[in-house]
Amino acid sequence: MSLVTGTNQFHENELLAYWNIIQRRKWVVLTVLVATVTIAAISGFKAPYVYRATAQLLIEKESNVSSYREGVAVDISGMDYYQTQYKIIKSRSIAKRVIEELGPALNAGNRTANGDSVNSFLGSIIIEPIRGSRLVNISAESFSPELAVRMANTLSDVYVKQNLENRLFASREILKKLPADISLASLSNKDVMESLPSVVSNSLIQDLKAELIKYESEYANLSQRYKEKHPSMQTLQAKINLLKERIGTEMRNTVESIKTELSGEYKSNNVRIVDYAEVPKNPVRPQRKRNIIIAFVLGLSLGAGLAFLVEYLDNTFKSGSDIEQYLDVPFLGIVPIVKEKGENNMFVLDGVKSPQGEAVKTIRTNLIFSAAEGKLKTILVTSCVPGEGKTFSSMNIAASFSQAGKKTLLVDTDLRRSSLTKCMKMDIGNGLSNYLIGEADCDNITRETEVKNLYFISSGLHSPDPAELLGSQRMKEFVAQVSAKFDRVIFDSAPVLPVSDTLNIANLMDGVVMVVYSGKLSRAMVNMGKQKLQGVKAKVVGALLNYVNVKARGYHGYSYYSYSYNEYY
Structure with missing residues (x-):
């Protein structure tokens, strides 16, 4: 189960x-x-709308072929015959005859500007055999429904006439094969009839003649013994007369068939129109x-x-699993999107519970459990490039620790582009830079805030060489002093990749937290920042994912945040 x-x-x-x-x-x-x-x-x-009209034809196989069609008859017993007929229907010769009959209306109705009207016409014709039958649909397409009907019906008529003409052509070929001394009128002569190839090759006539010879031979033998009125003689004579009559009838039938073909009156056609096309009511496209x-x-x-x-090509960080898999550091949590920060940048202190505040508390808890008690007092918060939310995260992490009853100090160590002091709504005054150059001591630059248990040290006046100051012995002494006086010290530092300021103090901290903006930087760039920190032997205790759109549930793997806050608060 x-x-x-x-x-x-x-x-x-x-x-x-x-x-x-x-x-x-x-x-x-x-x-x-x-x-x-x-x-x-x-x-x-x-x-434009295109209309299709369809006519239906029946194409039968020819079963009887005159014996005179030797050399001009075609084997139509297989499917090749039908495929040939379909090709003939769409042949250029038939298309030209149809175009001549339709006249200028064809181009006008089809709005064709192409000079090759034959190809244009053939392109609008569709031949569709009906499976399992000898029926075939001939369809014509046109912008005009009336013209489509005329095209389909005219093509059908022309094809039927063409097929009949082809059969009459075979009759004319037969006439050429007659001997020169035999005319159409002379076919009734008995001697001429018996010399015709169709008569000579007729198996029934030849069988009857063989039987006639047999009876005549018997009659000659009996005549030596009996007279003509003898019953045996009369019986044989009756048989002989009957055979002669049958032979004569078969010969006359064969000759009449030949005369009909040769006279051009052979009107039998194996192709006929079953249904003419009707005007279509609706367009096909x-x-x-x-x-x-x-x-x-x-x-x-x-x-x-x-x-x-x-999504597959997107190589940015979008989830906690991405942090753990591609950055190979512990995932501390997310900071959801804050659309309206309002006047208070420390949303963790809001009286009303919020997803953002709860998310920061989760980060605080993960930080506490990332090291033994008392081993993670100084925490550096940084990012790879500006604009990833490290200052915003530093403020709220510090406020979260102070809210938990820890005496917390928030230090602005970004001596180049300080933004933390502005976010804390304090004047710069004397700060870290004043301490580092020996103008003030630690107590003089530490200020209380409106938040209980939270203290603040600004960056101080901007120094012409921040990297040298942060790498000095005074900075090491400063870290030692504040670590002894406070339970937690949160350092908001400059970005790692643009300047080296953060690298000068990262190894002085108990832990470094990387802020990664969701969907912004490539994995390679964030890993470059991590490698720089590890290169100075900094202890990267984890990374948090900032600006995560949990409401869109695009944060797969930690979907709890997308609904649980609304449910409980």
Whole structure:
């Protein structure tokens, strides 16, 4: 039971991760979706309606072939015959005849500017054999429904006539094969009839003649013994007369068939029109509603695919699992997006519980358990580049410790671009730089804040060489002094990559906390900052992920924050 439950939970988490990606990349999905539907709608409404008219033909196989068609008959027993007929229907010769009959109306109705009217016409013809039958649909497409009907019907008529002409052509070929001394009128002569190849090759006539010879031979033998009126003689004579009559009838039938073909009166056709085309009521394309629906589904699929591709190519940090996997340091927690900070930058001190405040308390707890008691008094908070929220995080971490009853000191060690003093709403006055150059002692620069148990030291006046001051012996003495006087000391420092100031003091701290802005810097750049800290033997105790959009549930792996605060508070 536990195995099944675990499997179901895995699939649920996997689906949730996919949904998180879609939500995080929703603008990619929406952009592709809107673009696809818009293109489909514009192209659909700009394209003119096309109508299709369909006529139906029956093409039969020829079963009887005149014996005179030797050398001109074609084997039509297989499917090759039908494929040949379909090609003939779409041949250029038939197309030209149809175009001649339709006249200028063809180009006007199809609005074609192409000079090759034959190819244009053939491009609008569709041949569709009906499977399992000898029927074939001949369809014609046009911008005009009336012209589509004329095209389909005219093509059908022309093909039927062409097929009949081809059969008459075979009759003319037969006439050429007759001996020069035999004319059409002389075919009724008995001697001529018996010399015709169709008669000579007729198996029935030849069998009858063989039987006639047999009876005549018997009659000659009996005539030597009996007279003509003898019953045996009369019986044989009756048989002989009957055979002669049958032979004569078969010969006349064969000759009549030949005379009909040779006279051009052979009108039998194995192709006929079953149904003429009718005026279509609805166009076949564009099917605007269907196209928009297809475009919507396609756009949604492409958008989702592009969203997954962008997510795959995105090598920034977006979750705690990314921190642990790619930065290889403990993950301390997240700081959700704060859309409106208001007048108080220390939201952890807000009277009303908030997701942001609870998140900072979680970070505080993880920091406490990251080292033994009393082993993590001085904490340096830094980031790789400006704008990642290290100052904001330093203030709230310090306030969180003070709220827990710890005597906490917040020190602004960014001597180049101090922003912490402004966020604390204090004047710069004497600060760390004044201490480092010997103008003030530690007690003179330490100030109380409005927050209980929280003290503050500003950066002081800007120094022309901050790196030298922070790397001096006075800085080491300062760290030792404040560490002895306070339970926790939080140092807000300069970014690691642009300047070396932070590297001069990082190894003096009990621990360093890296602030990583969610979805901003590449993994390679953040790892470069971590390597610089480790290069000076700094103790990186963990990293926190700042500016996380938990409401969009794009923070997979720690989805608790996306709903639990609303539920409990």
